[in-house]
Amino acid sequence: MFLDRDGVLNEVFIRDGVPTPPHSITQFRLLPGVAQACAELRAAGLVLVVVTNQPDIARGTQTRAAVDRIHELLRTLVALDEICVCPHDDADGCACRKPRPGMLLEAAARLNLDLSASVCVGDRWRDIEAAQRAGVRSVHIECHYDEKPVVGADAVASSLPDAMAWIRTFTQREGEQT
Secondary structure, three states: OEEOOEOOOEOOEEEOOEEEOOOOOOOOOEOOOHHHHHHHHHHOOOOOEEEEEOOHHHHOOOOHHHHHHHHHHHHHHOOOOEEEEEOOOHHHOOOOOOOOOHHHHHHHHHHOOOHHHOEEEEOOHHHHHHHHHHOOEEEEEOOOOOOOOOOOOOEEEOOHHHHHHHHHHHHHHHHHHO
């Protein structure tokens, strides 16, 4: 399971119709039902990898240390196998910034994951496009942001807990085929 962070696991702040992340652990709030959903995914034997763009680091409006503190808190709330962070902005042209699939591909190689049996859950078009480029199924968490629309998600849900029925069905089907 590849999980976007902001808008999937934790609350975001909407500014001019665009989601922005919490800037400190005091602003960080796990979304309702996320801890239970992640526990259920872990109990089913799935590897949980957070893949998150954090361009505010490159923009100088957030420090890597602050992002790391948020991730330390997140790890106390949710059992995760790995957290992958892209600290770049679009202009940097890196391979890791979603919608490019670099974070997913690198994590899959490190953790020996089968991308064709994987799911990525995200709240933005960048997440879904990265999943498609990596050959991963995708679930779009619909948050009605004022940005480029999402196209081609395998499923749409209102939250990670709401997506669990589809995820269960997909992972069970994949397990039966292997």
